[in-house]
Amino acid sequence: MKKITLALGLLLMASIPEAQAMNQEIRALFQPDSSKPTKNAFVNQTPNSGYCVTYPAECANFRMFSIRVPARFTSTRYVSIGDWVGVKAPAAWRNVTVTNTQTQAKEMLAVRIIGLGSNYVLSHPAMRLAGGSTPLEAHGRLWTTNSWVNGVPGPCTYSGRAEHGPETFRFFWKTPFQSMCAKVPAYHIPGLSFDTLDFAYEMLTPNPLGMASGRYVGSLTYTLGPGADFDMGPLMRAEDPSLTLDFVLDVQHTLKVDIPPGGNHIVLEPQGGWRSWLDSGRKPVRLYRDQTFHLSASSKFTMRLECEHELGVGSGCAIVDRESGFAGGVDVSVSLPNGLTDSAGQAVRRYPLSRETSPVFQPGFYVDRRPGTLHFEISKDWTDWLIDNAKGRPYQGNVAVIWDSEVD
Structure with a gap:
């Protein structure tokens, strides 16, 4: 286990x-x-x-x-x-x-x-x-x-x-x-x-x-x-x-996740960076970051989130301006390698993760160090709110992604 x-x-x-x-x-x-x-x-x-x-x-x-x-x-x-x-x-x-x-x-x-x-x-x-x-x-x-x-x-x-x-x-x-x-x-x-x-x-x-x-x-x-x-x-x-x-x-199953160096530090940005906002004042549609990882799995497992800051909506995770207390929600989803399916037998593509539920994923064969992706995204509404209320300080928060092979 x-x-x-x-x-x-x-x-x-x-x-x-x-x-x-x-x-x-x-x-x-x-x-x-x-x-x-x-x-x-x-x-x-x-x-x-x-x-x-x-x-x-x-x-x-x-x-x-x-x-x-x-x-x-x-x-x-x-x-x-x-x-x-x-x-x-x-x-x-x-x-x-x-x-x-x-x-x-x-x-x-x-x-x-x-x-x-x-x-x-x-x-x-x-x-x-x-x-x-x-x-x-x-x-x-x-x-x-x-x-x-x-x-x-x-x-x-x-x-x-x-x-x-x-x-x-x-x-x-x-x-x-x-x-x-x-x-x-x-x-x-x-x-x-x-x-x-x-x-x-x-x-x-x-x-x-x-x-x-x-x-x-x-x-x-x-x-x-x-x-x-x-x-x-x-x-x-x-x-x-x-x-x-x-x-x-x-x-004797295997469950192992490898994240590349620096992969635990996620910077959320608009597509193409901040240049359009700085040069023309055009607000970004969203802020996001895709983080790859390598997964080895031979048995079913669950995934869920733990959040430093909780909003109680969506995934329940947030990033916060620690001085003002202003916060915005962050959605987290996962795409898993071929060979892994959800409980309905479907391929796992941008499957939403949360702290309230723990979806079960099942391998059809031994998946050996195959690439997957964690998707971190701030929606347009939250992006607008965060930019409008920015005080020149960063919005920060810790989100823990938990893979668990102890499945009932």
Whole structure:
């Protein structure tokens, strides 16, 4: 957020150990990038683990990354001909509410699981169970539709790579649909387990330009086991009942105003200067000054005025002859760079500012040090009055223009 202004209780109980739920943090960051001002997206900050660490090229080809969690599934009995095991992932989109930890503002993201894998562990070497001249051949013979990399059942699809050992086979499948992808054994397997869970996910995040700076947190809990969200088949019991994804979105906006040297000293003059008045006595139509500034903004902000001298009309700001007390009103307006709009979605051109209201301006993309203009003007009526009542002394006053990113 930025504002710019020119008792302890102890209880001991005996309990029976229960299965522990798992938590996995997923973190993403938004920071405006001056080299890519139109890229308004969060960047994943969650380190890869599991499949995509072992096979980074495969994941890069499909813009996929994975997380490995210590979820274990164990068969409740033998797995034999006529039984089946497999993979079902929660591939449908699910909404998650994330809340700003300071302001309690809420936003919505969506997530789905697009890939799932594990490492199956046999009770005996594959060659002992299914024969074959090599462990790889034995793993293929063990199942009616070849191995867990060459015989991926629909609707799951092949991911590219796998690893195997005498009793183990690590696989990873893409899961485009929320359906069971079943494998049927061709031989009797006395015992089977899956020792980890690798999953890849896709996340739809809210537009960061519409979010205030800060940390947004929210959680989504999946169930594990037969008939649950993560399901490895009717015989595969999950040692952990659930997996909770803890989402953390960090929004770090920019709001910066640069005014050139001397730009805080505004001299109001007629167009072309005072020569026409001095030479011919022709009164100027108005007094004004346009002051440029450079603005960097990645989130909505408000603008308002604070005045040393107030008139109670128009913008409410004035310049004053400090001896006589005579005063005249000064109107202040702003023109903002392209990419910034008002609350109605219109370009900001000579938008009037005041001390009573705080209009909200919204960027459509990251505006990086783009020029804007503050317009200071004394209308004809006030110009006439000030000139008629001038005593050879200056009219002066301070006007503070405030940019504020703390928008409700």
